[in-house]
Amino acid sequence: MSTDRPRIGVFGLGRGCDLMRKVNLCGGQLVAVCDRIPSKLSRAEEYMAPGGGYYVDFDEFIQHDMDGVIIANYFNDHARFAVKALEAGKAVMSECTAASTMADCVALVRAVEKTGGIYMLGENYPFTASSQELRRIYLSGRLGKVVFAEGEYVHPMSSNGILNIAPWMNEKDRELYDNGAAPILHWRRWLARTYYSTHAMAPLMYATDLEPRDVSCLAACIEEEAEKDSRFAGDGAAPMLVGMSDGSVFRVAGSCNFGPAGTWYRLACTKGGVETVRGNRPMIRMNFPDDRPTPGVTVTEQCYTPDFPEAAELAKNAGHGGGDFFVVYNFIRTLRDGMKPYFDVYKAVALSEMAIMGWRSALAGGVRFCLPDLRLESERVKWENYTFTPFPNNETGEPPTMPCCTRDIKTNYYGDIDPFEAYKARVAAEAEKAEKEVK
Numbered sequence: 304m305s306t307d308r309p310r311i312g313v314f315g316l317g318r319g320c321d322l323m324r325k326v327n328l329c330g331g332q333l334v335a336v337c338d339r340i341p342s343k344l345s346r347a348e349e350y351m352a353p354g355g356g357y358y359v360d361f362d363e364f365i366q367h368d369m370d371g372v373i374i375a376n377y378f379n380d381h382a383r384f385a386v387k388a389l390e391a392g393k394a395v396m397s398e399c400t401a402a403s404t405m406a407d408c409v410a411l412v413r414a415v416e417k418t419g420g421i422y423m424l425g426e427n428y429p430f431t432a433s434s435q436e437l438r439r440i441y442l443s444g445r446l447g448k449v450v451f452a453e454g455e456y457v458h459p460m461s462s463n464g465i466l467n468i469a470p471w472m473n474e475k476d477r478e479l480y481d482n483g484a485a486p487i488l489h490w491r492r493w494l495a496r497t498y499y500s501t502h503a504m505a506p507l508m509y510a511t512d513l514e515p516r517d518v519s520c521l522a523a524c525i526e527e528e529a530e531k532d533s534r535f536a537g538d539g540a541a542p543m544l545v546g547m548s549d550g551s552v553f554r555v556a557g558s559c560n561f562g563p564a565g566t567w568y569r570l571a572c573t574k575g576g577v578e579t580v581r582g583n584r585p586m587i588r589m590n591f592p593d594d595r596p597t598p599g600v601t602v603t604e605q606c607y608t609p610d611f612p613e614a615a616e617l618a619k620n621a622g623h624g625g626g627d628f629f630v631v632y633n634f635i636r637t638l639r640d641g642m643k644p645y646f647d648v649y650k651a652v653a654l655s656e657m658a659i660m661g662w663r664s665a666l667a668g669g670v671r672f673c674l675p676d677l678r679l680e681s682e683r684v685k686w687e688n689y690t691f692t693p694f695p696n697n698e699t700g701e702p703p704t705m706p707c708c709t710r711d712i713k714t715n716y717y718g719d720i721d722p723f724e725a726y727k728a729r730v731a732a733e734a735e736k737a738e739k740e741v742k
């Protein structure tokens with residue numbers, strides 16, 4: 304790196320703008336941006352270093368003289384750009400999710416190892432003040448060992464809300480919210496309910512240093528509601544039961560479409576419990592069961608609002624409860640100070656695998672599937688060609704290869720091609736073998 308202020312480029316100027324605004328604040332320099340929609344590029348002017356680059360083509364952008372890139376393009380299409388960036392010698396911070404197919408998970412891990420490059424998942428929910436406090440308390444050992452944990456990221460959206468960020472086929476919406484995709488192909492319409500789950504699980508991983516190992520999922524599709532909605536993915540909820548690396552069980556529900564909105568995390572441990580207070584308040588509730596002869600009586604309960612352990616003044620005004628500050632700050636520190644990213648490529652793909660295998664489980668009626676350990680080349684070869692996806696290809700218009708809804712609602716957009724029919728025989732066969740897969 305040529306400077307003590309790492310030079311950063313940002314790819315995708317929707318969500319990417321939130322992150323772009325933090326780059327200079329966090330000790331980096333914004334030197335390049337890229338979005339296929341030229342009118343979006345001016346959003347960077349206020350933050351750009353002198354002589355900065357503005358690109359509509361990723362392959363040109365990635366040749367810009369810079370140390371790292373923030374990848375914030377379409378949700379289901381991060382991995383192939385992350386691989387290209389690593390191959391061009393750039394450090395990568397990727398928005399969630401790291402990869403949307405098993406094949407992409409394998410390609411990403413291999414690219415990081417082959418290039419020796421830096422890869423960090425920009426998952427922000429572990430870095431709110433309350434999530435950081437969960438980690439501090441858990442690692443102090445006061446609560447004993449976690450047995451069960453829960454994480455919810457509940458973000459219901461009305462049809463209009465969805466139309467606003469995944470425009471329908473009308474020119475007025477397109478003018479307002481152009482995101483470059485053919486509207487019908489935009490990822491938010493096809494977002495199978497388990498896929499956006501990093502915000503539910505990552506804070507629990509960060510608090511406990513555990514990783515997911517297997518998953519079972521049931522999805523709830525309320526047909527009438529789905530019909531009213533403006534997306535093809537009609538399930539309202541798809542909670543997953545996840546076996547963790549130490550044998551504990553976590554329940555996670557990511558991006559659910561029910562009320563009320565909010566995030567919530569709970570660690571239930573052998574000597575007590577701690578949770579965030581429901582309703583998105585940054586408050587923590589901790590309690591310890593009685594250790595006197597009468598069991599079950601709570602003698603200690605504490606509720607308080609924790610502060611950030613560091614950089615509180617800078618973090619407190621940043622989006623997503625300060626999480627947006629810390630992901631950029633940590634990326635800059637990774638580049639400048641050699642800090643190891645917590646959500647490295649292995650943890651990043653473990654989160655993606657949980658979503659992919661969780662959806663496979665939902666389609667198979669809740670069968671438990673293992674998450675392959677992609678640190679092992681022997682596992683990678685088994686999954687390197689598993690390209691099934693519930694998303695259509697935004698560039699080519701190719702249809703999805705698995706359904707994005709547990710009921711066959713509106714997925715007939717592609718006429719005769721019915722991804723549910725095509726995939727369900729396969730998933731049934733896979734489910735039969737699943738008992739053997741679960742170690």
Ligand SMILES: NC(=O)c1ccc[n+]([C@@H]2O[C@H](COP(=O)([O-])OP(=O)(O)OC[C@H]3O[C@@H](n4cnc5c(N)ncnc54)[C@H](O)[C@@H]3O)[C@@H](O)[C@H]2O)c1
Nearest residue numbers: 315316317318338339340375376377378398399400482483
């Ligand atoms: N961590 C969070 O709290 C959080 C919040 C919002 C969004 N996100 C994530 O950020 C990502 C982006 O979200 P969004 O809402 O901005 O999505 P979006 O689909 O609205 O916007 C993506 C942008 O990328 C551009 N783009 C896509 N492919 C491109 C290409 N090949 N070349 C050039 N430009 C291209 C599009 O033109 C568009 O401006 C998603 O992965 C989403 O999940 C995370």
